[in-house]
Amino acid sequence: MEKEEFFSEDVLAGKLYDTTVIKKLLSYVLRYKASGLLSIFMVLITTVLFLLGPYLFGYAIDHGIGKGDKPLIYKIALALLGIQSLRLLLVVVQSYNIQAIGQKVMLDMRMELFNHIQSLPLSFFDKNPVGRIVTRLTNDIAAIGELFSAGVIVVIGDVFIIVGIFVAMFMLNLKLALITLSVVPIIVVITLWFGSRMKNSFREIRRKLARINAYLNENITGMKVIQLFNREKKNYDKFDEINDDYLKEQVKYIRYFAVFQPAINMVSALAIGLVLWYGAVRYMHGALTLGVLVAFLAYVHDLFDPIRDIVEKYNIFQGAMASSERVFGLMKEQPEADYIIPNPAKEVSVKEFKGAIRLENVWFAYNGSDYVLKDISFQIEPGQSAALVGVTGSGKTSIASVLTRLYEIRKGTIWIDQMDIQKMEKIGLRHVIGLVSQDVFLFAGTLRDNITLFNPISDVQVLEIVGSLGLMPFIDRMSGGLDMEIAERGANLSAGERQFISLSRIIIYDPRVIILDEATSSMDPISEVLIQNAIQKVTQNRTSIIIAHRLSTILHCDKIIVLNKGEKVEEGSHEELLRLGGLYSKLYRIYMKEELIGHA
Ligand SMILES: Nc1ncnc2c1ncn2[C@@H]1O[C@H](COP(=O)(O)OP(=O)(O)OP(=O)(O)O)[C@@H](O)[C@H]1O
Ligand SMILES: [Mg+2]
Incomplete structure (x- = not known):
């Protein structure tokens, strides 16, 4: 199977002794140095207590039973009881302690990894399947956790016991x-x-x-x-x-x-x-005394449990090492050198922002030098609306992606007002530019959460904004209104309803520049009109870029930019482009014919 090789990489990596991996692992454990040292100390004590048992047996036989010393036998019996109790108590505390450390280390790793993953560029997610990334955060971290819950300290204890038993044996006979x-x-x-x-x-x-x-x-x-x-x-x-x-x-x-x-x-x-x-x-x-013989037999008997234990734990170690290597590998993952932006990012002040956009000889490729945007230049004045038109795969969505820096361009410059967007803080940039994506993503939760994305906005405000744009019919249609439970990925919604939510999100988010990627592609005519009107209102005071296949939705735009195979082929108003008689007029004629057939 093709997939197999893909996943086998997940399994075969990993040596047992990789010093860099061990060092890295230790750096996590060392955050809990005090409890760690306490655990090791307690393991030492429990080992010594354990080793005392057989010795005291032998002593009781030789000096108690052998010499008929009853009080000594009582004393030794009591001492054995005490030692056992103390040992078991320490074992309880120690195993609690080490597992607590393990859980904390797992938590730290999970948080760090999550944080790191969030900072990775989208190109990383294009190349790495979700399943694999999730496995790092769950299974692999759990395998590392097993080191603590089942492995490491027990094995340290085992080694202590084996060494201790041999020392005791050599001392005895x-x-x-x-x-x-x-x-x-x-x-x-x-x-x-x-x-x-x-x-x-x-x-x-x-x-x-x-x-x-x-x-x-x-x-x-x-x-x-x-x-x-x-x-x-x-x-x-x-x-x-x-x-x-x-x-x-x-x-x-x-x-x-x-x-x-x-x-x-x-x-x-x-x-x-x-x-x-x-x-x-x-x-x-x-x-030889009988006591020494008995003690010896007891030691020999106790010698093999830890040996067996170590061999059996070997696989846990092996697994944990392999998992650590992969987790640390993912933590090291960096955006490819090409995409790293060297200049210090500048904060933008959203208020002063006017919203002029200018692309200057922009080249962009998702992979290597397969350019999907080739030498694109255009300009949109503040408050203007521009449409991007072109057949499927011509690069419209890609322009939206580089404008929001979901991906970084390879050559050229994108200016917003007078600023190069690569010199802006991404967070600031995304306050300024909002994108309604072609593929709407919804989270499991209520309609409210999906519209506000957990920003502190009251229901009244949400309803007011949605209402002012004439979109209330959408909310009214959903059972439960803002409280409606939305399933994972919006599985319980129609495609049109999902687009409504995605548009509402951006309206509430209120950016200076709005990019709408195919916002009305799956609507019935009535809903489409509602959305169209809302878009008109929303884009009135903002700079906007509208990407649409349905050419009727872009007729009012100030400017139409026509793309073909990643290149800008035409630019102008609807009338100008029709007069030009190029690609746009061809697309428009075909589109009008279809519309007529559709409406006939
Ligand atoms: N994440 C990606 N990784 C690699 N290649 C991609 C990726 N996304 C898009 N492409 C490629 O880039 C080219 C332009 O895609 P883009 O999504 O910009 O087209 P589009 O004009 O938006 O098309 P549509 O009208 O179908 O939405 C296509 O050839 C596509 O195969
Ligand atoms: Mg697209």
């Missing part, structure tokens, strides 16, 4: 300790063998899961097409196949896991057997 050490090569071999297989299998699982996600994502988004074109059965079969693949890989992983655990247990049994055998012989020769 050198020969027994060396015998225990003799099984270590077997553990290493087993761990390496299973470890590498489990790692590969784990990667495969992630890759196959990514495939399932990609497939689901595409299918759910495209449900309409799937149902209309009866693709259900075929898609079901395909999903069955990739789902089955995933299951098989999971089963394989579980099999490794199932064998690995008993394998380690076997080595554990072997070690215990060896210690018991050799220890018993030594005990019978009087070279």
Whole structure:
């Protein structure tokens, strides 16, 4: 599948020890230095307390039971109880503490990433699918969080315990300790063998899961097409196949896991057997006390749990490292060098702004040197309205995009009043220029929220403005008025209703310059007249650019600019252009014919 390679990049990256990634991760943890250090300190203490257990067993046997010292046995029993209780208490506090750090780190990362993503230019979003960006913010950050909730500190504790047990063993009895050490090569071999297989299998699982996600994502988004074109059965079969693949890989992983655990247990049994055998012989020769033997056996018994734990956690580490690398990669993402605007941005004062627009030899490409705007120059006086006309793909929307700096031009200059827009603060620029896009985007929420975009404007004001433009019929038609709940992407609205909302937004936003991209393309004649009148009123005192296929909507414009394949081919008033007899007059004649047929 094509999509697969696309997503496999998400899965295969990531080394276990990448110092730059680890450093970056640490920089987040270090913000919570105090709690972090406290956690490590507590792990140390719990390890020591844990190690005291077997030692006290042995001591009780040799000095209590062996010598018939009842009070000592009581004391040791009490001490064991105390030590256990204290240890468990510390474990509770410590695990709470580390998870809290993990959650805070996740929150920080999510906020930083979100903030960063918001600052990226639109060209970034053209190239990166939504699904992937969302995965960074959710799954990847969750995988990093797992480091804290399931991994890192437990593993640190495990290492402490293993080292501590060996130290205790060597202190108790050198020969027994060396015998225990003799099984270590077997553990290493087993761990390496299973470890590498489990790692590969784990990667495969992630890759196959990514495939399932990609497939689901595409299918759910495209449900309409799937149902209309009866693709259900075929898609079901395909999903069955990739789902089955995933299951098989999971089963394989579980099999490794199932064998690995008993394998380690076997080595554990072997070690215990060896210690018991050799220890018993030594005990019978009087070279060893019973207490030491018991303590030793307890240590050997406790040695293997942490080893198993570390191997099992390996995948969490691997996953977290890969996720970190991708999250940090996204954080590093910068606008391409071409688009970075070096000049310091200047704040604009919206009040003094008159709204003259001038394009001077503007060149623009979305990709490389595929220019979609070629050497465009034109000028619109303050308060004038201009229309952009041209066939589909001629670059009309692109002009709107570069005027609002959704994309940056490659060559030339765009002036607003006397200012180069690249030297203006984007926020200021967008206070001055408002754009009603061709593709209306609505958020889930009420009609009110979608019109005001959460700006503090009262209902009365909203209704007043909408009413003054004669657009009340739209609100009246919607059940619940301003309280109407709008579904995600405006799924419960008609195309015309969506355009009404998008126009209302800009009216409330009240910019000096308005760009309307196809504002009336999906309206019935009555609604169209309402919107037309509203547009007339709105554009009266403002500079405006109107992009429309329906040429009837632009007849009143002061100036018409005709584009063809990214170039300006004609410019003038409606009458002038008709007289010229070029592209515009051709388009107009065809348009009029269609209108007549439509109305006949
Ligand atoms: N985000 C994008 N990335 C790459 N190319 C794009 C992008 N948006 C538009 N284009 C290309 O730029 C050219 C001009 O597109 P534009 O949207 O400006 O046309 P338009 O005149 O608004 O057309 P329409 O009348 O259909 O809305 C087209 O060839 C289009 O394929
Ligand atoms: Mg367009």
